[in-house]
Amino acid sequence: MKHVAILGGGPAGAFAAARLAAAGIEATLIDEKLAWEKPCGGGVTYKACERYPFLFENSIPKQVMAEASIAAPRAGMVSFKLRHPMVIYSRRELNGLLIDRARQAGVRVERARVLSAGRRAGAWHIETSAGPHTADFCVLALGARNPLRELGTQLRPADTVMAMAYHVAGTAERVDIEFLSGLDGYVWVFPRHDHISYGIGGKGEPSARLRARLEDWMRSKRISFEGAPFHAHLLPSLAPEAWKQNRLEGEGWFAAGDAGGLVDPITGEGIYFALRSGEVAAECIADGTYGRPGHYTRRLAEEFTADLAYGSSLGARLGSHMSAAAAVSVQWMRRSPAFSGIMQDLISGAQPYLDLKSRLVREMAPAGLGSLFRTGSISLRMVGRILGYQS
Ligand SMILES: Cc1cc2nc3c(=O)[nH]c(=O)nc-3n(C[C@H](O)[C@H](O)[C@H](O)COP(=O)(O)OP(=O)(O)OC[C@H]3O[C@@H](n4cnc5c(N)ncnc54)[C@H](O)[C@@H]3O)c2cc1C
Incomplete structure (x- = not known):
């Protein structure tokens, strides 16, 4: 393998690129925004920090939370010390950390919008806002709004959740999760190093209704969102049947992270699965197993997609x-x-x-x-x- 183009520089793409360059493969990372404040809670679980200690051991500003609470209608709230702390990042900082690591590993990083990608005579021809590229292999990591419909997961409305948050100035000592009556999702309070993310995600609810729920909840807690930045984004949440036909690879390409639908359908955790799928993609390219159809998909199934698919069936029954x-x-x-x-x-x-x-x-x-x-x-x-x- 001579040259790999990585389309998308979020956690999946940036980590895949870093691992490819570290394995001695020429890697070009293309992202239209690079380090940006992606609408995201920014919660990085213990599972992620345990596998990737650099997420915890760095000087980037972040919040380390050791306490949490869960609340539900008619049951009230229970608070508890977390056995394993949760690290909460602003996404601009997390993406910046991962892209810097990719650069240091030798990745060529380009800020450009990917317009199209097509394969002819065994090579990729990629059109971007900054000009054309060719590559031998593509890692598709363009996120949940992947515009290249013929590559990666085909997300139907039933396979997505809308999630949104207000970023409000302040601090808090605890991560809060609150379930609301009739909502297949939850409200979160994630304190970051310089503000608090108050967010909501819910399956099957129109965006306007979800936003109204969040605002009602914030009013009930006397939290002002006047003038606070508001962000909304799509989150993959594959329905049980969608996991069976999920398209994670094809000739000359792998999909990683949200572009492969790799998000926990109950908790909404996606950063770990983006990092790990990016890493497994890089390993399969570096060790030559990319040529074995189904090998990358099977490796992910053994590690986590079979579990996420089962989680999806539990989630569907809960509804x-x-x-x-x-x-x-x-x-x-x-x-x-x-x-x-x-x-x-x-x-x-x-x-x-x-x-x-x-x-x-x-x-x-x-x-x-x-x-x-x-x-x-x-x-x-x-x-x-x-x-x-x-x-
Ligand atoms: C509101 C919300 C809250 C969330 N909270 C959490 C949380 O607390 N913890 C957690 O683990 N997960 C959370 N997630 C999920 C998490 O954000 C994603 O799973 C994770 O970012 C996936 O990483 P990725 O690299 O696959 O995609 P992304 O992070 O979406 O990165 C895709 C990249 O592709 C680029 N791109 C897209 N189109 C183009 C194009 N045409 N040309 C060039 N570049 C392009 C974008 O600029 C972007 O940088 C949340 C998601 C949402 C929506």
């Missing part, structure tokens, strides 16, 4: 019952340190969905979990059904 399930979780977190630990691991990304039910059984069987599901309130029985305790 509009999300807030009721959250209310049950809040009540159990108060009562059971074991359950609280499981929830914390879900937040930190350390608890896979595929193993969730067996861990609940293992750690909570002494508390009579199964019989609690069968004989409890309507919402308890509903959670039990979702986890497979009742027919």
Whole structure:
């Protein structure tokens, strides 16, 4: 492999480019904005920091949060110390860090808009606002609004969530998550080093309704959003059937990050999956396995896409019952340190969905979990059904 073009310089593209250059491959990264304040909570989980310690060990301004709370209708709020802290970045700074690392590794970084990309006679011909490029291979990392429809995941409306946030001056000591009645999503409060991100994401809700929900919530907490910057963006959230036909690779290209739909469909975490898919793409290119159709897709399935697909089916079963399930979780977190630990691991990304039910059984069987599901309130029985305790 001589020359790889990486289209998109967010976490997926910048990290893939850095890894390719470090492996001695000529890499060109093309992004129209480079380091910019992408609408994003900027929450980087423990799972991400554990695999990539440079995300934690650097001098870039960021917030390290050791406390969190979860609230749900009729259950109130539970606050707790995080076993593993969460790091919260402004996206301009996180993207800047990753692009600087790519430059230092030897990547050629170009600020330009990608207009088209086509493959002829085994080579890519890429048109950009700054002129044409040719490449032997492409890593597609243009995010959820990827304009190259013939490459990457084909996102249908059912495979996306709208997410939006106000950035308000101030500080806070805690990450807050609040579930709202009838919303398949949640409100977040993510303190950053120089402001607080108050955001909301929800499946199946029109943007205007979601924004009105967020503003009502902020008013109810007496948080002023007058004049505060407002950002909205699309977040992939693949429906269960979409994972089966997800298009992550083709002749001469791999898709990474949001352009491959690689986002946790329940929590909305995408930064880790962007970094890791970018890295696996670079590894497959560097070790020559890019020539084996399906190999990159299988590697991602073994690591996380099978788990995310299962999470998507759990999420689909929860749907509009999300807030009721959250209310049950809040009540159990108060009562059971074991359950609280499981929830914390879900937040930190350390608890896979595929193993969730067996861990609940293992750690909570002494508390009579199964019989609690069968004989409890309507919402308890509903959670039990979702986890497979009742027919
Ligand atoms: C509101 C919101 C909150 C979120 N909060 C979190 C969170 O707290 N934690 C978390 O882990 N994930 C979060 N996510 C998800 C996370 O933002 C994404 O999963 C992550 O940014 C994906 O990285 P990426 O590199 O694949 O795509 P992106 O970060 O979207 O990068 C794509 C890049 O492509 C460039 N680009 C696009 N089109 C073109 C073009 N035609 N030409 C040139 N360049 C182009 C863009 O400029 C951009 O830099 C959130 C998402 C949203 C919308």
